[in-house]
Amino acid sequence: MRFDVFDSPVQFLEQEGISADHDWLRQYQLWFQNEGQAISDAVDRAGTPWLRMFDRWGTRVDEILYPPEYWRMLRQGYRSGVLWRVVEQNSLIPAYLLLYVTGFHDPGLACPYTVSLSTLSPLSKYGDPERKAQFLPRMLERDDNVWQGATWMTEIKGGSDLGAAVETVAQPDGNQWRLTGDKYFASNAGAELAVVAARPEGAPQNVRGLSLFLVPRRRGDGQLNYCIRRLKDKIATRSVPTGEVELRQSEAWLLGRAEYGIYLILEALNLSRVANSVGAVALAQRAITDAYSFATQRTAFGKPIVQHPLLHRQFEHRCQQLRAASRLAWEAVYLLDEVWQEKPPYSDRYHLFRLVAHLAKYWTAEFAVETAKWAMEVYGGVGTLYEYRVERWLREAMILAIWEGTSHRQMLDGLEVIERKNGHRLLLQHLRGNASDSALRAMEARVDRQLGLDEIEREGTLEDLFDDLASFTANALLNRQG
Ligand SMILES: Cc1cc2nc3c(=O)[nH]c(=O)nc-3n(C[C@H](O)[C@H](O)[C@H](O)COP(=O)(O)OP(=O)(O)OC[C@H]3O[C@@H](n4cnc5c(N)ncnc54)[C@H](O)[C@@H]3O)c2cc1C
Structure with a gap:
């Protein structure tokens, strides 16, 4: 058995016939070897990011604070194409190749990319044309302006039995909806756009009563659309901020048909x-x-x-x-x-x-x-x-x-x-x-x-x-x- 390929995720993928020789993937690995791994180690050791809830004038801002190196590490994957290559090539394979290399160096960092992908996909499949025009280009940016996604389902009563545990309520409001409830494990808190499970008023109290909504970080008038109550201090995946999120009459758009949630x-x-x-x-x-x-x-x-x-x-x-x-x-x-x-x-x-x-x-x-x-x-x-x-x-x-x-x-x-x-x-x-x-x-x-x-x-x-x-x-x- 050749053990020498085991220290390179790219070489391993090539040896196994999973990946062809992609220069962009090699460059991504090289970046981690030269720079990213040290940043990742420091983030893991220094602890989870912290939350600044108010600015000095007392306005709620809910900013998540990381050292600048963290952002450089995070944006590397977006720039390398974890989202835009999927749309460009109409294939998920490039995203999963990038996730493999990410996971080799920092398993937690794969989370923001994954939940962004899990936001991009329903948006492009089920979003109405206006929402797609509004949000898709932002998620497909190839530079530091890229918008991140998040997927928030779990509430305090538990994640396995979502049908019974989701208490977030959705009320119709014109062509929009308003969501009120608390999400207990909300990874990539601070993301510009999230997909959120909620129950339309009057829907059955079981899993068939759940629908999926798109919730942007900011309302149409620029105000915060959801608040972050706190960030969790976890044993691992410390390079992703996992928070508790409060939805209070938050603006939302329904994805697909409500009963297909x-x-x-x-x-x-x-x-x-x-x-x-x-x-x-x-x-x-x-x-x-x-x-x-x-x-x-x-x-x-x-x-x-x-x-x-x-x-x-x-x-x-x-x-x-x-x-x-x-x-x-x-x-x-x-x-x-x-x-x-x-x-x-x-x-x-x-x-x-x-x-x-x-x-x-x-x-x-x-x-x-x-x-x-x-x-x-x-x-x-x-x-x-x-x-x-x-x-x-x-x-x-x-x-x-x-x-x-x-x-x-x-x-x-x-x-x-x-x-x-x-x-x-x-x-x-x-x-x-x-x-x-x-x-x-x-x-x-x-x-x-x-x-x-x-x-x-x-x-x-x-x-x-x-x-x-x-x-x-x-x-x-x-x-x-x-
Ligand atoms: C770091 C981290 C980040 C997370 N980020 C997110 C996020 O971004 N969005 C999100 O929605 N969720 C997130 N989660 C929540 C995660 O999805 C849940 O923790 C998971 O689904 C399990 O739910 P629970 O923790 O409430 O456990 P529970 O559902 O309470 O389950 C407790 C135990 O009971 C077992 N159990 C439950 N039902 C049965 C059964 N029928 N038979 C046998 N055993 C059973 C479970 O397997 C588990 O072992 C995150 C969790 C962690 C740890």
Whole structure:
């Protein structure tokens, strides 16, 4: 196994046949190597940005304060094309390539780019012509004037059961709406434009009663349209300001049809779950490469620790798993790139994508956590010290398994696609030629047995099946391209 490509995300992507030789991607990586990584480390260590709520005259301003280097780092990704290349090439692939390189250096920084993408997409798909003319050009700027997006769904009562927990109310107001409520986890707080889940007055108190709205940072008259109550001090993703946002009669525009809101919310989540998968693989690659660098230099019992058979075998195993995880994550990207413009009712291809995306989000996030923990162990005691960065990968990985829907959510949503849309048959059909017929039949029979269990057993024993299905898919994909 060639370990030397593992210290370069771009080289790894090229070796795996995922990316061609893109000069712009190499330049982006180079920028991180020369400058960005040091900025990222400083932001992580110095802590989360802070909030200035009032100016000196007592006017509410809700400014988020960072050192100027932070803005330079943040804007690098926008300038490199994490948004504008998507529209120019009518493809998500360039965005996910940039997210991979970002995730290798700063997993948290991938968040503003992802939520901006998850704002751009519904705006361009469902925005009315006036709103598109007003906002799209701002998000596609190629310089420092670019507008950022944000996706705010979660409220204090919880993120998993949005149908029950969202209390933000939407009232019609001419051709606009007014939103009132509090968002409890609002990443990229301060963004110029957010997509927000709210319940139109009188809509059902369940997930079908939710709609998706576009909420700009400023009202038509220039006043603040939402307030930031506070920023959260988090264990990781410290390079993104996650706040609590207060909406008070905030101006908003409905996206799509009100009763289709849950589909729009899930479409936005598709983009971020896939981004999470790509970021998790990038993080795992980073943890492995850092561990490898340490293990080639640390000696014990007369030789570098990497040369001891037990550790050497572990490295080989991790790298093989990394390649499989990468295939699964990128399969989700390719499928998403085919279906992201679809609107309900969706095709079978879309349902296949959804199952792959749930498998990828679940499996890659868990893999990232395990790999980051293992990398810390390879470092031994110094792995626990803040000075040497490897502890950061474990902190960052913990978030990947929680946001964009926890691992439980991925399993349960995956089960739903299997039950309602025959997702497993679509998947196994998709994998024909990459696994033996007998292995495909055995996996199909296994899923069918699960579906035959009573409800409590079916859910209670789901993790083993989901884990096996994800691993089976990832390894089959490795056969395809390897
Ligand atoms: C750093 C960070 C930034 C975030 N940024 C944003 C953002 O910008 N926008 C946004 O909308 N949200 C954001 N979130 C919120 C995130 O999406 C939620 O944390 C996540 O969806 C889980 O919701 P919760 O934390 O309320 O946990 P809960 O929903 O309360 O769940 C608690 C636990 O119960 C489990 N659980 C729930 N239901 C079931 C079930 N049926 N079966 C088994 N287990 C179950 C969950 O998996 C979890 O383990 C952010 C979170 C973090 C940590």
